[in-house]
Amino acid sequence: MNIIRTVRSVAFSSIPNRTLSTTRSLSTPSAQYTAFEVNDKTGIATLTLNRPPVNSLNLELLTEMRNCLKDAETNKCKGLIITSSSNSVFTAGLDLLEMYQPQDERVKSFWTALQSMWMELYGSKIPTAAAINGHAPAGGCLIATACEYRVMLPNFTIGLNETLIGIVAPKWFVSAFLNVVPRRVAEQAITQGKLFTTAEAHNVGLVDDVVNTKEEAIAKCEQFIGSFKNVNPYARALTKQQFRIKELQELEQQREKDLQIFLGLIMQPSVQKAMGIYLEGLKKKSKKQ
Numbered sequence: 471m472n473i474i475r476t477v478r479s480v481a482f483s484s485i486p487n488r489t490l491s492t493t494r495s496l497s498t499p500s501a502q503y504t505a506f507e508v509n510d511k512t513g514i515a516t517l518t519l520n521r522p523p524v525n526s527l528n529l530e531l532l533t534e535m536r537n538c539l540k541d542a543e544t545n546k547c548k549g550l551i552i553t554s555s556s557n558s559v560f561t562a563g564l565d566l567l568e569m570y571q572p573q574d575e576r577v578k579s580f581w582t583a584l585q586s587m588w589m590e591l592y593g594s595k596i597p598t599a600a601a602i603n604g605h606a607p608a609g610g611c612l613i614a615t616a617c618e619y620r621v622m623l624p625n626f627t628i629g630l631n632e633t634l635i636g637i638v639a640p641k642w643f644v645s646a647f648l649n650v651v652p653r654r655v656a657e658q659a660i661t662q663g664k665l666f667t668t669a670e671a672h673n674v675g676l677v678d679d680v681v682n683t684k685e686e687a688i689a690k691c692e693q694f695i696g697s698f699k700n701v702n703p704y705a706r707a708l709t710k711q712q713f714r715i716k717e718l719q720e721l722e723q724q725r726e727k728d729l730q731i732f733l734g735l736i737m738q739p740s741v742q743k744a745m746g747i748y749l750e751g752l753k754k755k756s757k758k759q
């Protein structure tokens with residue numbers, strides 16, 4: 471891949487207790503919806519989702535996320551932090567417009583890219599952390615739970631709300647959720663389509679920490695990644711793999727079947743109708759604001 475390396479100095483003087491540092495921006499020429507920076511001092515990469523207004527995950531954004539993750543691993547970064555450029559939305563989840571009245575080839579590529587992104591993030595060799603600085607419904611929760619650590623800002627929501635839209639969270643969305651939330655809580659929440667407030671999410675273990683600002687969230691993620699500094703990265707990666715291999719293999723072996731189930735479900739007229747009504751509701755709400 472053709473990676474452009476630009477060196478960009480960023481003064482952290484506004485952040486207490488931090489020495490002056492620099493970040494390198496590594497970006498592909500086509501990067502449109504993401505910013506990817508590596509802190510030269512810590513070696514930690516930050517991937518910022520930047521697809522206004524709500525960072526909904528379309529094919530292009532998913533592809534860029536995959537590129538960033540690959541760059542972080544190729545550049546032997548110490549870890550990867552995922553966050554958002556928005557002040558109120560981490561990501562609104564999958565772009566509903568990719569699934570509503572979709573084009574055949576595009577929707578297949580979209581779902582395949584989502585599968586790949588999830589497998590690469592969930593199975594990443596390097597430590598991963600989510601600084602959740604806004605709402606994280608459905609696909610947003612999927613990204614957060616694929617990471618090893620989550621810190622969230624107050625008064626936002628997170629969860630798998632698919633049933634409320636008339637769609638179903640696939641098994642692999644649920645499996646990562648089950649890593650962090652007790653089974654009973656997960657079953658009830660996901661069947662109800664419940665979105666947890668930050669405080670509730672913290673209470674059930676869906677997020678590990680709550681802080682007040684994005685800077686604090688990034689610092690917490692850095693702290694988590696830094697906690698591995700005395701651990702052999704190879705031993706760490708293999709140990710992580712032991713915990714995650716089952717879900718990864720399951721999806722890898724069922725990729726085509728998973729795609730066909732997805733297509734079969736979203737192409738049902740009743741599902742298309744429910745999605746249309748949901749989208750209409752979002753648009754009406756957006757116009758009122």
Ligand SMILES: CCCCC/C=C\CCCC/C=C/C(=O)SCCNC(=O)CCNC(=O)[C@H](O)C(C)(C)COP(=O)(O)OP(=O)(O)OC[C@H]1O[C@@H](n2cnc3c(N)ncnc32)[C@H](O)[C@@H]1OP(=O)(O)O
Binds near residue numbers: 640
């Ligand atoms: C058994 C096997 C099953 C196999 C698989 C079967 C099915 C497939 C399952 C697929 C799993 C799906 C996962 C998903 O992620 S679906 C998406 C779920 N997301 C949501 O429900 C969130 C919807 N959005 C919101 O609730 C809010 O937008 C917000 C995130 C809380 C932010 O609120 P706010 O800042 O007030 O923004 P607005 O609501 O005003 O929205 C601004 C514009 O953005 C549009 N929008 C919002 N979300 C989406 C989205 N996810 N996709 C596309 N577009 C979105 C919204 O309509 C506004 O547009 P406008 O400016 O043109 O009016």
